[in-house]
Amino acid sequence: MAGSRWLLPAAAAWLLTLFAAQGATVAARAPHDPPLTHGMFAPSSECIACHNSLTAATGEDLSIGIAWRASMMANASRDPYWQASVRRETIDHPMHKADIEDECSICHMPMVRAAAHAGSRKGEVFAHLPLGGEDEVAQLAEDGVSCALCHQITPEGLGTRKSFVGGFVLNTPVGGDPRAMFGPFKADSARQSVMHSVTGARPSEGRHVQQSELCATCHTLITQAFGASGEVIGSIPEQVPYQEWLHSDYKDQRSCQSCHMPRYEQPVRVSSVLGDLREGLSRHTFIGGNFFMLRMLNRFRNELAVAALPGELDASANATIRQLQQDSATLTITRAAAAGGMVELDLDVRNLTGHKLPSGYPSRRVWLHVTLRDAAGRVVFESGAIAPDGSIAGNDGDADANRFEPHYDEITRADQVQIYESVMQDRAGQPTTGLLQAVEFAKDNRLLPRGFDKASAEADIAVHGGALTDRDFSGGGDHVRYRVATGSATGPITVDVELRYQPISFRWAHNLSAYDAAEPKRFVRYFDELAAASSTVLARSTANTQ
Ligand code: HEC
Ligand code: HEC
Ligand code: HEC
Numbered sequence: 119m120a121g122s123r124w125l126l127p128a129a130a131a132w133l134l135t136l137f138a139a140q141g142a143t144v145a146a147r148a149p150h151d152p153p154l155t156h157g158m159f160a161p162s163s164e165c166i167a168c169h170n171s172l173t174a175a176t177g178e179d180l181s182i183g184i185a186w187r188a189s190m191m192a193n194a195s196r197d198p199y200w201q202a203s204v205r206r207e208t209i210d211h212p213m214h215k216a217d218i219e220d221e222c223s224i225c226h227m228p229m230v231r232a233a234a235h236a237g238s239r240k241g242e243v244f245a246h247l248p249l250g251g252e253d254e255v256a257q258l259a260e261d262g263v264s265c266a267l268c269h270q271i272t273p274e275g276l277g278t279r280k281s282f283v284g285g286f287v288l289n290t291p292v293g294g295d296p297r298a299m300f301g302p303f304k305a306d307s308a309r310q311s312v313m314h315s316v317t318g319a320r321p322s323e324g325r326h327v328q329q330s331e332l333c334a335t336c337h338t339l340i341t342q343a344f345g346a347s348g349e350v351i352g353s354i355p356e357q358v359p360y361q362e363w364l365h366s367d368y369k370d371q372r373s374c375q376s377c378h379m380p381r382y383e384q385p386v387r388v389s390s391v392l393g394d395l396r397e398g399l400s401r402h403t404f405i406g407g408n409f410f411m412l413r414m415l416n417r418f419r420n421e422l423a424v425a426a427l428p429g430e431l432d433a434s435a436n437a438t439i440r441q442l443q444q445d446s447a448t449l450t451i452t453r454a455a456a457a458g459g460m461v462e463l464d465l466d467v468r469n470l471t472g473h474k475l476p477s478g479y480p481s482r483r484v485w486l487h488v489t490l491r492d493a494a495g496r497v498v499f500e501s502g503a504i505a506p507d508g509s510i511a512g513n514d515g516d517a518d519a520n521r522f523e524p525h526y527d528e529i530t531r532a533d534q535v536q537i538y539e540s541v542m543q544d545r546a547g548q549p550t551t552g553l554l555q556a557v558e559f560a561k562d563n564r565l566l567p568r569g570f571d572k573a574s575a576e577a578d579i580a581v582h583g584g585a586l587t588d589r590d591f592s593g594g595g596d597h598v599r600y601r602v603a604t605g606s607a608t609g610p611i612t613v614d615v616e617l618r619y620q621p622i623s624f625r626w627a628h629n630l631s632a633y634d635a636a637e638p639k640r641f642v643r644y645f646d647e648l649a650a651a652s653s654t655v656l657a658r659s660t661a662n663t664q
C-alpha cells in the first residue's frame with residue numbers, strides 16, 4: 119500500500135506545522151504528500167485532534183470526538199453481537215459466505231468496505247478480526263461509522279430507494295482537488311486551509327447533512343432471504359425507522375438529527391484549533407436505546423478493543439437510560455376498579471419517539487409488567503415479570519423458539535403478556551431470528567408514532583397480527599384492558615404497572631447458543647453474565663382500586 123495513506127505516516131512524518139491548542143497537537147502534511155488512505159478515508163484519531171476540547175460556556179464538554187467514540191455507531195464493528203450474527207449467517211448459508219461478509223460490512227465497517235469496493239474487492243469482516251491492530255486498515259476497521267464516512271456522503275440520490283441499504287454515494291474529488299468534508303457551515307478560506315493542511319481534506323458547506331435522508335441510507339435495511347440451496351426466496355424490511363418517520367407527524371417537525379444530535383444553541387467553537395464561534399453545534403452523542411450493549415462494551419472493553427474510556431461509555435449508557443425514561447413513552451392507568459372478585463384496569467401507552475417503539479433492529483422489545491397486590495402486600499396477579507436470565511415469564515417465545523406471544527387487546531390470565539415487538543418468520547411459517555431466513559412478519563405490534571395511520575401504511579411499515587384489527591392500537595399508542603380474577607383477596611388492591619424495554623431479547627440472544635463458533639459462544643456468555651440488567655423501565659404508574 120506504498121504511499122497511499124491519509125494517516126500521517128510516522129516514518130515519513132513531514133512535521134511542517136505544529137498547532138498546539140488546549141493540549142491538542144497536530145502535524146501538517148507536506149503539500150506534495152501522495153493521496154490519502156486508498157485515496158478515501160482517515161481514521162477518527164486524525165479528526166479528533168482538532169474537534170475535541172470543545173467546551174460550552176456552562177462548562178459542559180461538547181467535544182465531538184469524545185461524544186462520538188462512546189456512541190453505538192463508533193462501536194458498530196466492535197459490537198460482539200454483530201460479530202456473532204455475521205458468523206451465524208455465514209454458518210447458515212455457507213455458499214454465500216463472501217457475499218454475507220460484504221453485506222454485513224456495508225454499514226457496520228463501512229470505511230474498509232468502501233475502500234475494498236473502490237479497489238474492486240468485496241468487503242471482508244473476519245479478516246479484520248480481532249480488532250485492535252495498529253496499522254491504518256485496522257484503525258479504519260475498528261472505527262465503525264466514523265467522521266470521514268458520514269462527512270463524505272454527498273447529496274446524490276438521498277431519499278431514493280437506491281440510497282438505502284448503505285447506498286450512499288461518497289465524494290470523489292476530481293483532479294487535484296482536496297476531499298470535501300461536508301458540514302452545515304461555510305468556513306472561510308483560512309479555516310479551510312488549517313484543516314486541509316493537516317488532513318488533506320477541506321471543510322465544505324453541504325446542508326444535506328442536516329436531512330433525515332442522510333441517516334436513512336444506513337438505517338433502511340431490506341434483507342434478502344436464502345433457501346436451503348442458496349436461492350433467493352424473498353426479502354424483509356428488517357429496519358425501516360425512516361419510512362416509519364415519513365408516515366408520522368414528525369416528518370415535518372423533527373429530523374433524526376434534531377432528536378439524536380441535540381443542538382447546543384449558544385455560540386461555540388466547533389474546532390479547538392482556529393474555530394470560529396458558531397451557533398448550533400450538534401452534539402455527536404447519537405443516543406438511541408441500546409444501553410445494554412454500551413455496558414457490555416465497557417465490561418469487556420479489553421477483549422473488544424474499545425477506544426472510549428470507561429467514564430465516557432458510562433455517561434453514554436446513562437444518557438441512554440435517561441432518554442428511555444424521559445423521552446420515549448408514557449404510561450397511564452386510566453381506570454382501576456374492583457368488583458365481585460374481579461379487577462379491571464385500563465392502561466394507555468404512548469410512544470413519544472419519531473418512529474415505532476421499539477424501532478430498528480428486530481431484537482428490541484417493549485412490554486407491560488402488571489402486578490396486583492392485596493391489602494397485606496401479597497401478589498395476587500402478575501403478568502410480564504422479568505427473570506434474572508432476561509426472559510419474560512409467560513412469554514411463549516422465550517419458553518419455545520417455535521412459538522411467540524400474540525398481541526392482546528384484553529388480558530385475563532397471568533400467562534398472557536402484552537409485548538410490543540416484531541416477530542419474523544421463515545418460508546415454512548416458523549418464527550426465526552435468522553436475518554437471512556426471514557421472509558415475513560408473523561407479528562408487528564410495535565407502538566406507532568404520533569400521526570401514523572395503520573390503514574394507509576405501505577407494506578414495508580405495516581402492522582402485522584392482532585394489532586391490525588385492534589381498534590385502539592393506533593397512531594401514538596395503544597390501549598389495553600386487564601380483567602383478572604382476584605378471588606377472595608382483600609382490597610384495596612394496589613396496582614403497579616411498568617413499561618419495560620430490552621434491546622436484546624432473550625430469544626434473540628439464545629438462538630445463537632446452537633452455533634459452535636467462537637463469536638456466538640462469546641456473545642452468549644457475555645449476555646448471560648449481564649442478563650439480569652438487560653432491561654430497563656421506560657415508564658411506571660401505580661393506583662389503588664376503590
Ligand atoms: C444498511 C445498513 C446495515 C447493514 C447492511 C447491516 N446492518 Fe446490522 N444494523 C444496522 C443498524 C442501523 C443497526 C442498529 C439499529 C438499532 O440500534 O436498532 C444494526 C444493528 C445490528 C445488530 C444489533 C446490534 C446490537 O448491539 O444490538 C446486529 C446483531 C446486526 N445489526 C447484524 C447485522 C448482520 C448479521 C448483517 C449482515 C447480514 C447486518 N447487520 C447488516 C445497519 C445495518
Ligand atoms: C453518523 C454520521 C456522523 C458521524 C459518524 C460524525 N458526524 Fe459530524 N456531523 C454529522 C451531522 C449530520 C452533522 C450536522 C448536524 C446538523 O447540523 O443538523 C455533523 C456536524 C459536524 C460538525 C459541524 C459542527 C456541528 O456539530 O454541527 C463537525 C465539525 C463534525 N460534524 C465533525 C465530526 C467529527 C470530527 C466526527 C468524528 C469524531 C464526526 N463529525 C462524526 C454526522 C456525523
Ligand atoms: C488542524 C485542525 C483540524 C483537523 C485535524 C480536522 N479539522 Fe475539521 N475543521 C477544522 C476547522 C478549523 C474547521 C472550520 C471551523 C469553523 O468554520 O469554525 C473545521 C470544520 C469541519 C467540519 C464542518 C464543515 C462545515 O463546513 O460545516 C467538518 C464536518 C469537519 N471539520 C470534519 C473533519 C474531519 C472528518 C476530520 C478528520 C478527517 C477533521 N475535520 C480534521 C479543523 C480541523
Ligand code: HEC
Pocket residue numbers: 190191193194195197200224225226228263267268332333334335336337374375378379404405406407408409478
Ligand atoms: C454508514 C452507515 C450509517 C449512517 C450514515 C448512520 N448510521 Fe446510525 N447506525 C449505524 C449502525 C451500523 C448502527 C448500529 C451499531 C450497532 O448496534 O452495532 C447505528 C446506530 C445508531 C444509533 C444507536 C441505536 C441504539 O440502539 O442505541 C443511533 C441513535 C443512530 N445510529 C442514529 C443515526 C443518525 C441520527 C444518523 C444520521 C445523522 C445515522 N445514524 C447515520 C449506521 C449508520
Ligand code: HEC
Pocket residue numbers: 330333334337359360361363368372373374375377378405406407408441442445446470471472473474475476477478479482621
Ligand atoms: C421525536 C424524536 C425522535 C425522532 C424524530 C427520531 N428519533 Fe430515533 N429515537 C428517539 C428516542 C427517544 C429513542 C429511544 C427509544 C427507542 O429505543 O426507540 C430512539 C431510538 C432510535 C433507535 C434505536 C431503536 C431501538 O428501539 O433500539 C434508532 C436506530 C433510531 N432512533 C433512529 C432514528 C432515525 C433514523 C430517525 C429519523 C428517520 C429517528 N430515529 C428519528 C427519538 C427520535
